[in-house]
Amino acid sequence: MRFLNAAGSFFIFLLAVCIGTLWAVEYYYDSENTVIGGISYHTVTKGETLLDIARRYGLGYNDLALVYPNMDVWLPPVGKRLMVPSFWVLPSAERKGIVLNIPELRLYFYSSEPGTVQTYPVGIGDEGWETPLGSYRIGQKRTNPTWYIPKSLQGKYGRSIIPPGPDNPLGAYIMKLAGTSYGIHGTNMPWGVGRLVSHGCIRLYPEHITKLFAQVRVGTPVKIIYEPIKWGQKRGRIYVEVHPDVYKKILDFRGYAVRALNQCPFGTKRVDRDRYFLAVRLKNGVPFDVTVNKDP
Incomplete structure (x- = not known):
């Protein structure tokens, strides 16, 4: 799928400290780079569950379940190479103290320390x-x-x-x-x-x-x-990250998505509408490059 190819272009822009097999990470950001982290890959070994893999990479269960909704949580296929989505668009809330985004x-x-963020x-x-x-x-x-x-x-x-x-x-x-x-x-x-x-x-x-x-x-x-649709940018590219409406607060998610597009802080003319609405349909929590003319 195209979103996997886009995700693969990310690299981790971070300071990382390995604690055993678990990662505690501090990321840098600035006003023009509000997408943090990067993609990694994991090959499933015998005896692992999706819960084990998520925790190993500092993710929650939902982070992998949204990307692989049809995969058996307890018996993922041994030898399967998984994309691990360890990257995010920062929420729009003031970047101070603790921000928790429910969706x-x-x-x-x-x-x-200015310009640094941790996420859990x-x-x-x-x-x-x-x-x-x-x-x-x-x-x-x-x-x-x-x-x-x-x-x-x-x-x-x-x-x-x-x-x-x-x-x-x-x-x-x-x-x-x-x-x-x-x-x-x-x-x-x-x-x-x-x-x-x-x-x-x-x-x-x-x-x-x-x-x-x-x-x-x-x-x-x-x-x-409560921000199920987040906008961000990195190196001049526009990204959107879409999550499910976990508390069922939004009666018309399509209408909500249209309003979110119209309010895009980077201008609607720069957004590829087809890719944007694909991200809206998937709601898999993976930042999606929606910049018009993706290949510069």
Whole structure:
């Protein structure tokens, strides 16, 4: 498919630190280069699941499931060469502190160092327990937290508290959103990253929350947004990244996409409409080069 060829032209513009087989990455960006990361490839080996592969590359389950919707999660074909989409268009929200974009199940952290960003996959609230949109601040940080279970959930768990340890769904770290009952925390179920699984809180892989917790200060702003269509540019090329409407907030996605095209910050005349609407149909979360006259 053409979008795979376009994706293959990316290279990783980053500082990367390998932690075992897991990657913690800091990317550079500027006002004219707002598409970060790059493509890599992975050949499936015996015994691997898509969940294993996603975590190995610092991705959530959804990142691979959207690209390979018909692949068996538990038994991907051994020897199959997979495209690993480790690149993203930055959300349009102010690039400060933490930005969480619900449709892509992904968190962006803009540190105090200008022009750098880290990004992490997350698990978010399930239907009926949606993670709330809005502007917040980190009000409290705790290690090895005890979970004081809300009364509405005590019947499900058969108790009122869960102490620190392997059974605690908060994991080893939590950063509370001030004025709310929600938090950004680890997990004892890594397979839930990249899924709608929580009661509204935001879950990260244990290795990711460890890294993020060490950098985020009390008072850090947190912006939770709903942006299924993102526009970006890199080296003069225009990219669009489209995600499913996970919380079913948009009644007419085609109409929403038309409005998003009309509001393209780089001008509609520079956008190849056929490629744009192909990206809209796929909704696979992969940045798509939609520049008119793609081959310069």
